[in-house]
Amino acid sequence: MHPFVRSVLLASAVALPATAYADPVVTDAAAEAAAPAAQDGDETTATTASSDVIIVTARRRQETAQSVPLAISVIRGDSIESTGNFNVVKLQQLAPTLQVYTSNPRNTSVNIRGLGVPFGLTSDGFEQGVGIYVDDVYNSRVAAATFDFLDVEQVEVLRGPQGTLYGKNTTAGAINITTNQPTFEFEGQAELSVGNLSYRQAKAAVSGPLSDRLAARIAVATTSRRGTLYNTRTQRWINEQDNLGLRGQLLFKPNDDLSITLSGDYSTQDPYGFGTAFVRVGTTQRALNRQYEALVAAINAANPGRNYAVPSRNIYDRLTDIDATLQAGNKIGGASLRVKWDLGSGTFTSISAWRFWDWKPQNDRDFTGLSIVSKSQNPSQQDQYSQEFRYNYSGDKLDFVVGLFGFKQRIDTQGTEQQGSDASRWSLTGAQAADASILAGLTASNTQYLKSDSAALYGQVSYKVTPELTIQPGVRINYDKKEGFYQRVVTTGAGTVIACNPVPAAGTVLAAQCGVYQPQSTAPSVSDWNFSYDLNLNYKLARDVLAYATYAKSFKTVGINQNGLPLNSATNLPDLSAGTVKPESVNHFEIGLKTSFLNRLATFNIAAFRTTIDDFQATVNGGQFGTVRGYLANAERVRSQGFEADFKIRTSDRFTAYTNLAYTDAKYVKFTNAPCPPELSGGTLQPVGATPDYSNAGRPGTLSPRQCDISGQGLPGVSKWSFSYGAEANTPVTLLGKDGQVYFGIDGNYRSDWNSNASPSIYTKVDGYALTNFRLGFRSEGVELFGWVRNAFDVNYIELLQVAPGNVGLIAGTPGDQRTFGATLKLSL
Structure with a gap:
């Protein structure tokens, strides 16, 4: 970002007054517990009795979090800010069943209860199992939702299938982000944070109002931080943060019954990153000298005097020496x-929306x-259009929502991967290994696009059989169509286009080049x-005790392999049977109990779940530079079960x-045709059959x-186990003539x-870890100042491990x- 732009934003944040932030209560209706007791189970009284009661829209209508018969975590905007969890990637620190893993914005996976997307695969040809919504607008790719949270009111994390309530089908859950809306009373808020690592x-x-019927809201945020890995080759820090976000909204209310909101947003991320560092070497079955x-x-x-060695074999020294150019430019908006x-x-x-x-x-x-x-680079451009119509009805005994959703998407990608001067020595044997010209400059140029269309009719009914018992069935009819195109053209360092069919004679230069990059062209299509x-049944055992049980029969729609296909060993041609991937079939069971007690000063919720998926869309790859990085295939069955309590x-x-x-x-209940882990890869393949x-x-x-x-x-x-906690205590004080609170959190x-x-390996086990954060501050009307320490005990932990291609045994990773x-x-004002 231009330094002048950042300076102006920083100055604006200091100068602009803002609204006082609410008491930083964290997650799942913690504030709701403070509501005074309602009379005779009157939910309305409980909802309106305190401004701290958390209202959610998880079921497409406003309800208190404790009255919603599903597992949901609610994280308020002030809690997100006070704990430093300023994007989806960081959000998992507050929601234990949410897992987010990323090596860069595009290669990011978001799972709930272990389900969502295949781990470790960048492909546009499949759907997310966790839907990410911002103000009712679906974000189709996780990479398009890695923006910083901007002017967020709250985030709801819903666990389990949500396809009968949300426009796009979601088999594992949904992240529902609600931003602050325009107001007809003037308000402003500003925030400035500084920290070590040059954090800003x-x-x-x-x-505020532009007229008595028109209001506007505008928000801006900028984040920068020095990187956390030092590259000794380029002598600069990498994996930095450099983000800018803008959001503007206009609200037109011609009368009390009608509101029209026009929103636009733009985010840009331009960090120098992302890279990895050496973690370990794990022996594979490749010949030891390879x-x-x-x-x-x-x-x-072969290069006297070179004496290459990694700068450190301890990843927590935070040193790397990767030599390729790094870039992670990410622009998101709509x-x-x-x-x-x-x-x-x-x-x-x-809701009509366009996003790019x-x-x-x-x-x-x-x-x-x-x-x-x-x-190695795969730049992509996406346009998506969505239209949703929804009707909500609420009555004394009957509530329902019915919706119609349409979605259209196109993604274009232009990929380039090129071999370097050390590639021959690394990948070839014998005399060919000494001839750098065989692989140096060998380039695979990929052109691909995806066209995706879907439409759905969905609905859910909530019927009160008695004041205590409610039956809630839902249905969804969904149509999906995907068309893809993938073409890989391979050229030598001299620019000559090569062909690998028929199979070149063994030992030739062409055979060596085809062993690294295989040309191919495919056009998968499926609908x-x-x-x-x-079906959800929920019953009020008492005024503040709600029990529920849910069964869901859901699916993740059909997929296509968009990054190329494996080769058929008999013909050396792409295996077209792997072009499409069957839809997942999901059976989900859940029971839960939501309780409030101590005059609603406390809540305790517990849920148990079991989800089985047939034809699970799983990652498959051969660990080679060659034909494809990875592709999707169907594992016979997986199962996720467990419990949650808060x-x-x-x-x-x-x-x-x-x-x-x-x-x-x-776990995988049955996956008989999985990729082998690195310790069982790299050797000559066992005979067919x-x-x-x-x-x-490892031998x-x-x-x-x-x-x-x-x-x-x-x-x-x-x-298997995840746990989060938090507490805050305060005492009233007068500081510099202002009445307020000193607090510790x-x-x-x-x-x-x-x-x-993707296939569990002894070399890619990530040890468990615990992180602790502190904050100490003063808050009063119109002002709050606090200091914070995150990862206070400087715990060493790994965010992600990756297996280097080629079955050479190298394991690289990213430290937390x-x-x-x-x-x-x-x-605030």
Whole structure:
């Protein structure tokens, strides 16, 4: 970002007054527990009795969080800010069953209860299992939702299938983000944060009337921070933050029954990143002289005086030496028009939206300072259009919502991957290994696009059989169509286009080049209809005790392989049967109990769930530079089961606390044709039809299975145990002539170990960790100042491990943030 722009924003954040922030109560209706007791179970009394009661729109109507019969975490905007969780990636620290893993904005996976998207695969040809909505607008790719939270009112994390309530089908859950809306009374708010690592964040928002029927709101935010890895090759920090976001809204209310809101937003991220550092070497089944240590020694021997070595073998030294150019330009934005019309008998809502995403990356795909892959980039441009019509009705005994949703998307990608001067020594054998010209400059140029269209009719009815018992069925009819195109053209360093069919003679230069990059062209196309439904029964055991049970039959729609296909070993041509992927079939069961007690000063909620998915869309890859990076295939069945519990208490205006616990047992029930982990890869393949032999794991020079049966093993990226907590205490004081509060807050989270590879590997196990954050500050009417420390005990932990291609045994990774500290000033009017 231009320094002048950032300076103006920082100055604006200091100068602009802002609205006083609410008491920072965190998650899941913690504030709601403070509401006075209603009379005779009157929910309305409880809802309106306190401004701290949390209202949610999870079921497309306004309700108190404790009255919603589903597992939901509600995180208020002030809690997000005070705990430093300023985007979706950071949000998992407050919602234990939410898992977010990222190596860059595009390669980001968001899962709930271990389900959502295949772990570790960048592909546009499948759908998310976790829907991300901002003011009712669906964001189709996770990368398009990695923006900083901007002027957010609250975030709702819904667990379990939500397809009968939301426009786009979601099989694992939804993240529903609500921003602050224009007001007909003037208000403004500003925030400035500074910290170590050159951290700077400024936010400002202004809202007010332009006339008696027209109001406007505008918000801006900027974030910058020095990187957390130091690249000794370029002598600069990488993996930095450099974000700017803008949002503007106009609200037109011609009368009390009609509101029309026009919104537009734009976010740009231009950090220098993202890269990895050396973690370890894990022995594969490749010949020992073709594994990492021997290959580095061979390159050094062939280049006297070079003496290449990684700058550190301890990732927590935060040193790397990757040599490729890095870039992570990410532009996100769009516009929407929302119309809400109160018809007396119900409310009609229309949401029309257009969104775009422009991704410009450059990566180092060999994860080393050697010139093996000298260039790797897949810039993409997306346009999406959506239209949703929804009608809500609320009555004494009957509530319902019915909706019609249409969606159209196109993504274009232009990929380039190029081999470097060390590639021959790394990937070839014999005399060819000494001839750098065979692979140097070998380039794979990919052109691809995806056209995706879908339409759905959905609805849900809530019928009160008695004042205590409610039956809530829902249905969804869905149509999806996907058309893709993928073409890979391979050229030599001299610019000559090569062809690899028929199969070139073994030992030739062409055979060596085809062993690294295979040209291919495919155009997969598929369409499908799906019908899904759910049934929820909920019963008020007492005024403040709600029990519920849910069954959902859901699906994730059909997918296509958009990054190329594996080759058929008999013909050396793309295996067209792998072009499409069957839809997932989901069966979900859940029971739960929501309680309030101590005159609603405390809440305790617990839920148990079991979800099975047949034809799970899983990641498959061969670990080679060659034909494709990875592709989708159907695992026969996976299962996720466990429980979640949360407790909140607000003993008085002076003390609040919460704790959340989740146990998630997610595994492949049956996956007999899975990719093998690195310890069972790299050797000569066992004969076709042979029973896979797993006895030689990690033994160089032994035969490798063609595929592995990983049935019974855990799903990647899932911690069995996760836990978060927080508390805040305050005392009244007078400071500099202002009456207010001095407060102290603590929050933290724990995640047990998890595996970072699509097929669990002994080399990619990530150890569990616990993080603790503190804050101390003063708040009064119109002003708040607090200091904060995040990861206060400077815990070393890994965010993600990655297996280097080529089966050489190299494992690279990204360390989590070290201890950070700083101060935040908020002003309001």
